[in-house]
Every structure is written in structure tokens, then in C-alpha cells.
Amino acid sequence: MKNLFISAAFVVAALSMSSCKKDDDTTPTSTTGTVEINMAHRWGNSTTNFLLNMELVHPMTNDTLTFTTFKYYVSNIKFKKADGTWYTHPESYFLVDLSTSGSEILSIPNVPIGEYTDMEYTMGVDSLQNVAGAQTGALAVSNNMFWSWNSGYIMVKAEGTSPNSGSGSFAFHLGGFMGTNNVVTTNSVNFIGNSLTITGGKTSEVHMIVNPAKLWHSSAPLATSSSIMMPGATAKTMATDFYNGIMFDHIHE
Amino acid sequence: MNNANSPLNDRGDNFFRMKHFLLFSLSLFLLISCAKEKIEEYDGWGFYKPSHFPEPHYKFEKNNLTRARFDLGRDLFYDPILSSDSTISCAKCHAQTHGFADHNVNFSLGVNNSIGKRNSPALSNLAWYPNFMWDGGINHIETFSFAPITNPIEMHETMSNVVAKLNASSYYKDKFKKAYGNPTVTDQNLLKALAQFMALMISAESKYDNYVLGKTTFSAAEKNGLQLFRTHCASCHTEPLTSSFGFANNGLDSDFTDDLGRGLVTQDPNDNGKFRIPSLRNVSLTYPYMHDGRFFTLSQVLDHYSNGIVQSSTLDPSLGIGFNFTTQEKQDIITFLNTLTDQNYLANPYLSEKKK
Numbered sequence: 001m002k003n004l005f006i007s008a009a010f011v012v013a014a015l016s017m018s019s020c021k022k023d024d025d026t027t028p029t030s031t032t033g034t035v036e037i038n039m040a041h042r043w044g045n046s047t048t049n050f051l052l053n054m055e056l057v058h059p060m061t062n063d064t065l066t067f068t069t070f071k072y073y074v075s076n077i078k079f080k081k082a083d084g085t086w087y088t089h090p091e092s093y094f095l096v097d098l099s100t101s102g103s104e105i106l107s108i109p110n111v112p113i114g115e116y117t118d119m120e121y122t123m124g125v126d127s128l129q130n131v132a133g134a135q136t137g138a139l140a141v142s143n144n145m146f147w148s149w150n151s152g153y154i155m156v157k158a159e160g161t162s163p164n165s166g167s168g169s170f171a172f173h174l175g176g177f178m179g180t181n182n183v184v185t186t187n188s189v190n191f192i193g194n195s196l197t198i199t200g201g202k203t204s205e206v207h208m209i210v211n212p213a214k215l216w217h218s219s220a221p222l223a224t225s226s227s228i229m230m231p232g233a234t235a236k237t238m239a240t241d242f243y244n245g246i247m248f249d250h251i252h253e
Numbered sequence: 254m255n256n257a258n259s260p261l262n263d264r265g266d267n268f269f270r271m272k273h274f275l276l277f278s279l280s281l282f283l284l285i286s287c288a289k290e291k292i293e294e295y296d297g298w299g300f301y302k303p304s305h306f307p308e309p310h311y312k313f314e315k316n317n318l319t320r321a322r323f324d325l326g327r328d329l330f331y332d333p334i335l336s337s338d339s340t341i342s343c344a345k346c347h348a349q350t351h352g353f354a355d356h357n358v359n360f361s362l363g364v365n366n367s368i369g370k371r372n373s374p375a376l377s378n379l380a381w382y383p384n385f386m387w388d389g390g391i392n393h394i395e396t397f398s399f400a401p402i403t404n405p406i407e408m409h410e411t412m413s414n415v416v417a418k419l420n421a422s423s424y425y426k427d428k429f430k431k432a433y434g435n436p437t438v439t440d441q442n443l444l445k446a447l448a449q450f451m452a453l454m455i456s457a458e459s460k461y462d463n464y465v466l467g468k469t470t471f472s473a474a475e476k477n478g479l480q481l482f483r484t485h486c487a488s489c490h491t492e493p494l495t496s497s498f499g500f501a502n503n504g505l506d507s508d509f510t511d512d513l514g515r516g517l518v519t520q521d522p523n524d525n526g527k528f529r530i531p532s533l534r535n536v537s538l539t540y541p542y543m544h545d546g547r548f549f550t551l552s553q554v555l556d557h558y559s560n561g562i563v564q565s566s567t568l569d570p571s572l573g574i575g576f577n578f579t580t581q582e583k584q585d586i587i588t589f590l591n592t593l594t595d596q597n598y599l600a601n602p603y604l605s606e607k608k609k
Binding site: 130131132133134135136140141142144146148149150151152181230231232 | 315316384386390391392393394395396399400403404411412413416439440441444445448517518520
């Protein structure tokens with residue numbers, strides 16, 4: 001009986017593994033390709049690279065800042081075909097973390113071949129996922145991007161040091177998914193005359209420019225405000241200024 | 254009991270993804286043979302909606318209830334491994350013998366004897382709560398445990414560390430494999446297992462419940478107490494769960510700078526000084542009372558509602574200037590409140606610490 005049990009369990013395991021493999025198959029076939037959205041980080045004007053642990057001067061507030069953490073969510077990526085139909089990538093949640101190399105490349109497999117004229121993406125995490133319980137992957141609470149005491153995702157986390165801050169440091173935890181405090185922003189990109197060509201089994205690249213200096217586009221310098229830890233009007237201004245400052249750069253096929 | 258206690262669920266999500274009929278039959282055979290050997294284990298265990306309760310808020314969506322997951326959650330609830338120095342378990346401040354409140358202290362001690370400013374609330378019927386904590390800041394039973402684990406004045410631990418510690422434990426790797434088919438511990442599975450244990454904390458067998466269900470009778474004093482309760486208290490302490498799960502300023506203070514309560518979460522000044530209307534189940538055991546544990550006896554609580562109401566702009570209008578209860582009325586209300594003690598809950602073996 002015990003032997004039968006073990007061998008039967010083995011068959012179950014083997015069969016379930018093979019059936020799972022079929023379900024989870026993500027290898028691009030000839031009918032789909034991969035899009036890689038490359039988030040290039042620049043400071044202020046587009047010629048200065050933005051890196052952690054690098055002293056930077058803000059072009060508008062003149063604050064001197066050295067970032068030690070910069071993380072943000074991008075989600076719900078869609079592509080529009082020339083015929084007006086959309087391809088929506090299911091369950092696409094990406095955590096860009098400047099301390100994790102490679103996280104700035106958002107890889108989207110299984111995009112049907114064709115010519116795409118537009119892209120849509122959401123900065124932040126949609127309200128549904130903020131109230132959906134324990135998540136995994138980019139949305140896992142162990143990424144330290146979820147408020148423990150006031151449920152919801154920290155959608156942008158910027159921390160570092162600055163001589164202009166009274167405390168010598170700054171920490172902006174920006175989020176909010178409800179009512180007037182909702183920071184979640186959907187951005188559209190038109191590929192401006194070009195189109196994104198998806199070829200079977202190949203990878204096409206969309207290059208974006210992300211400028212963290214935009215956080216202070218219309219917000220007070222660090223001497224006035226060096227910390228935000230919860231949703232609210234000031235968090236919304238900072239987050240949406242940052243989100244709206246993200247620019248499409250070019251397509252690379 | 255519904256199908257939630259079916260041993261079929263023990264095989265988890267992957268079971269349902271299998272497509273082959275042969276495989277299905279084979280597995281079914283195995284399950285039946287397993288279930289036959291362990292049938293007693295399923296007796297009395299499971300999630301159910303007491304007939305006089307409303308529909309639960311939490312329905313185990315994306316967290317199929319299984320015995321292995323519940324058992325894992327139960328182990329975690331009683332294990333101080335969740336805290337940074339392995340001294341504080343959930344059960345340390347939520348003891349079954351005290352209706353899952355702390356051991357009659359106003360403020361619980363966290364790691365390094367840290368102390369907070371709110372009383373550890375009694376826990377029961379958590380699957381009916383739309384949100385959690387005295388200020389309602391936590392919106393889901395599955396993300397609840399993240400708060401005490403990471404709070405510096407409670408367990409003072411990081412989720413990554415907890416996951417690493419559990420991944421280094423052969424005991425837990427085995428438990429996670431049984432629960433989720435994979436020995437690798439993830440924070441998601443950890444939180445979901447704890448949620449299963451918490452959601453099965455069902456208290457519905459007090460004398461009050463039996464009275465409502467027509468299974469027992471009340472004394473004259475209990476009846477009078479219930480009548481007074483229904484007149485003065487039940488608009489907030491809604492039956493049968495004895496909470497509307499709303500938030501109210503119940504006239505304790507007029508200055509809320511020390512703790513804004515609900516206002517901290519909503520950032521609406523109209524919510525300052527409001528706290529969760531607590532459930533009163535097992536209330537005679539869960540003292541001290543109020544969000545800051547300022548009252549140690551039900552007598553003090555009744556005195557407060559009788560003639561201790563402090564006026565302020567966010568005071569709940571139903572409290573007015575207090576109810577001016579007579580001594581007899583107070584005594585009868587307390588006699589009624591004692592009927593909310595649920596001995597079966599306090600002794601429920603499935604909710605007790607399991608010896609490993």
C-alpha cells in the first residue's frame with residue numbers, strides 16, 4: 001500500500017508538472033514578440049544621468065540632494081495597433097528600484113506581432129490592488145512599498161541626504177488611491193509618426209526618460225518640507241508632477 | 254459547515270488545474286484514502302456562518318481554505334519567530350483565555366519592552382470586519398499581520414527577515430510545502446495562512462447567542478440588561494456581532510492631539526477622536542476597556558456612559574450628555590454583558606497553541 005501510494009504520488013507530481021508547464025509557457029512564438037520598456041533616469045536636463053549615492057543640485061530649488069533610495073511602480077501597460085485595437089498585458093506590475101540593476105527594464109512578453117502606434121501605462125498601483133489582500137512579486141509587502149498602518153502602496157519612494165534639510169535627510173513616501181488623494185496616473189505615449197513593430201520571437205525596445213527632479217517641479221524645497229509619509233495633497237502634487245514628467249524618447253527595434 | 258472543511262481543498266489550487274481525467278480519478282482515490290485515516294481531524298473544524306450572523310466580509314477569495322494552511326497560520330500565530338528577537342508572538346498580546354486580548358494590561362509590551370498608546374483589542378469574528386485596528390487603517394485581513402510584525406513598538410521585524418528565518422527552518426519549509434505545494438516561504442503565503450487562522454476565530458456560542466437562537470432563557474436581570482442595551486448601546490454595538498464596525502468619539506476626551514484615532518487615517522478633522530466601536534464579545538474577560546485601556550472594570554465603563562461624557566465637536570450625537578443610568582440599570586447591563594462570554598470559543602481546541 002505504501003509503495004503504491006508513493007508511486008502514485010510520483011505519477012501525480014510528474015503529470016501535474018507537465019500540465020503546469022503547458023499553462024505557464026511564456027516562450028515567444030512566431031505570433032508574438034517581446035517589448036522592453038527601458039526607463040532611463042536623468043536629472044534635470046536630459047544630459048545628466050541620475051544615480052543613487054550621487055550628489056545632485058536641483059535646477060529649481062537649488063537644493064543639494066544625494067539619493068539613497070529611489071523606487072516606483074509602473075503598471076497596466078497597453079499597446080494600440082494601427083487599426084485602433086488595444087493589446088493589454090495582463091497583470092503587469094513593475095517595481096523600478098534604482099538599487100536593483102535590470103529593474104529599469106520592463107519586459108513584456110507575448111505581445112502579438114504587428115504595428116503599434118501608441119502605448120498607455122499607469123504610474124502607481126491601481127486602487128483594486130490596494131485593497132486586494134496579500135500580493136506577490138512586485139506587489140509583495142516585503143518590497144517595503146506598502147504602508148503597514150494605513151493600507152496602500154507607496155507608489156514612489158525617494159530617500160536620501162541633503163544639507164538643505166533641517167534633519168540632514170529627506171524621505172518622500174508618496175501614494176494614495178482614494179478620492180482626492182489618488183495619485184495613480186495613466187500616461188499615453190504616441191510614437192509620433194513612428195510605429196513600434198513587433199516581430200515574432202524578437203524583442204523591440206521603447207525608451208523612456210524619467211526625471212526624478214520633477215518631484216519638486218511645483219513643490220517646496222527641502223528646507224520647507226523634507227518628509228511625506230502618507231497620502232494627501234502635497235503627496236499628490238509631488239507624485240503627479242513626477243509622473244507627468246516622464247517622457248517618451250525613442251523606439252529601438 | 255460548508256465545503257470549506259472538505260479535505261479536497263487540502264490539495265490546493267494546483268489540484269484544480271490538472272486536466273487529465275485519469276489523474277483526477279487517481280488523486281480522488283488518494284484523497285479519499287487519506288481522509289479515511291484522518292477523518293477526526295476535520296470534525297468541528299472549518300469556516301461557517303452562524304445562522305444568526307450576517308454574511309461575512311472575507312470569503313477566502315484567492316486564499317482557498319485548507320486545513321494545512323490554517324494549521325500553518327496557527328503555528329505562526331503562536332510562534333515568536335515573527336518578532337525581531339524571537340520574544341513576541343501574536344498570542345503574547347492576544348491570549349485565547351482572555352478572548353484574544355492581552356492579559357489585562359492597558360498597554361502591551363513589544364520587543365525591548367516598547368510600549369504603545371493603544372490597548373491590544375480582543376479578537377473574534379474577524380472575517381466580518383471590513384477593516385482593522387482602532388483607526389481602521391488596515392483594509393484587508395491578509396495584510397493585517399504586516400502591521401504588528403513590522404511595527405517598531407510591537408514585533409519590530411522586517412518581512413524579509415521573517416521570510417528568511419522561516420526559510421531556514423526545516424519545520425516551516427515542510428509546513429509551507431504541505432500548505433502551498435512549495436517549501437519556499439513567501440510573504441504572501443505567510444500572510445494568507447495567518448489570515449486563515451484569524452478568519453476562523455468565530456465566537457458565536459455565548460449564552461447571548463443561544464438566547465437569540467431560542468436555545469436558552471435569560472434571567473429577569475439579563476432580559477432587562479438586554480433591553481437597556483438595545484435602547485442605549487446597540488445602535489453602535491450592533492447585534493449580533495455587537496459592533497457596527499464603525500468609528501465613534503465616545504466622549505472620553507476633548508483634546509485628541511495625543512491620538513487622533515480615525516482622523517489619523519482619513520486626515521479628516523471630523524474624524525479626530527473617533528475610534529473603532531469594539532465588539533463586546535467576551536467583554537467581561539477583555540478588560541481594560543477603551544482604545545487606551547483607561548477603564549479596568551465594566552462599572553467604570555457604565556459610569557462613563559452614564560455621566561462621564563466629555564463634550565467635543567466630534568462627540569457621537571447619540572451619547573448626548575450621558576444616559577444617567579440608575580445603579581440597578583448599570584448592574585443589569587453588566588449582567589447582560591456577561592452573557593457575551595463564549596466558553597466554547599475560549600476553549601476551542603483548534604484555536605489553541607498546538608504542540609509541535
